[in-house]
Amino acid sequence: MNIYTVPLHANHPTTYKQSVNKTSHSFNEHLQQAIEGTKQLKISKHANERLNERQISISAEQWQHITNKVDMAQQKGVKQPLVLMDQAALIINAKNRTVITAMNRMEAKEQIFTNIDGTIVL
Template sequence: MHRIQIQHVPLQPLLQPQKSLKTNTIQTKQSFLEHLQEATNSQELKISKHANERLIERNISISDEEWQVVTDKVFEARSKGVNQPLVLMEQAALIVSAKNATVITAMERTEAKNQLFTNIDGTIVL
């Protein structure tokens, strides 16, 4: 007949007392909240693939300073409830999703004169 052997494995002690675990959990939540706030406060516009193609195709150049002004105004508009503004600049017209912080499309300002813009709920004139 087969003999069955049973080995007793000692229980491993907890690395930290239960009280410390709660403290670490609270610290983790706080650091997560701080990280989340930093991420949501990051005010940077992304450019969609489509918008980037249009900027290149139409040879539209926007300086870093101008992008910063556009970014600031888009986030200001978003704080006032605007979700999809039309941004009119000297050299370009941009449709931006303020909710997603993304430039959706771009065109030359002269090209924008003959366009009908729909699904926008605000305009930023720079």
């Protein structure tokens, strides 16, 4: 019976290419963009039709302000706020981040709002 000894291999540190960092950096960028995208409010087809029919225009700055206020309301537990602006009233689903409907202020004066649990006055 012959027994052979296996030669020991020296432990050499393995070097990896730095491409891993590029990939993770790229992934982080994509993740950040995805997160940013989920922060923006979406407009439902119904709300978009109402905005167009009623000729309600909301600037990018106003949308950002609305988004910030919806975020604050959501942190306080509000799920479906009514947003009152100078020219319009919007009902927003905070969880889905979607504008459900829109009306001008003249219509808003005549309406009774249901299925809301908070109000944001801008």
